[in-house]
Amino acid sequence: MSKKAIWGIDREALELILGASRLSHPWEFAAVLRARESVIREVLFLPGTLALNQSAVLRLHMLPIDPSACGTVHSHPSGSASPSQEDLMLFTKYGRVHIIVAEPFDEHSWRAYDYRGNELKLEVTELKKQVSKG
Ligand SMILES: [Zn+2]
Known part of the structure; x- marks a missing residue:
């Protein structure tokens, strides 16, 4: 697993997050x-995290360890x-990058943080077919 810092988010993934937050x-x-x-x-998406009268973050605390996971995202109504x-x-317990999406859940109403809660700048990337080998 690479230890390199996460520097970007794919536009499609971001749009999925914004759409789910609105829903x-x-x-x-x-x-x-x-x-x-x-x-x-x-x-x-985690089963049981949608439309529950319970803090979504509490649910994230109960996640099993997934080695391919790099962090979490949740919305703030x-x-x-x-x-x-x-x-x-x-943030300190799990992952390297955490996204919080706030109302109105658009391209400008989200922020990313590292495990210490410091803001991270993520570039929105367009999905490309290029595959870098190495
Ligand atoms: Zn929160």
Whole structure:
């Protein structure tokens, strides 16, 4: 597994996240992120994380360890994309990159953080067919 920092998110993965956040509203949405070649490319929806009257972050705390997972994403129906105390605890426990999407769940209302809760700048990449070998 590469230790290189995650630097980007695929546009399709981001759109999936924004769409799921809108659908879940006013409940929180949560999922696991998977990366390939240091770019987030897959969103793993967890059974039972949609439309539940329970904190999505609490559910993420109960995740089994998935070696291909690089972090988590969840929505904040409140409109603030800042991590809560509960979020910061999750970040230190699990993964390297964490995305929080706030209302109105558009391209500008999400932020990414590292495990210490410091903001990370992620580039939105377009899916390309190129495969780098190495
Ligand atoms: Zn949160």
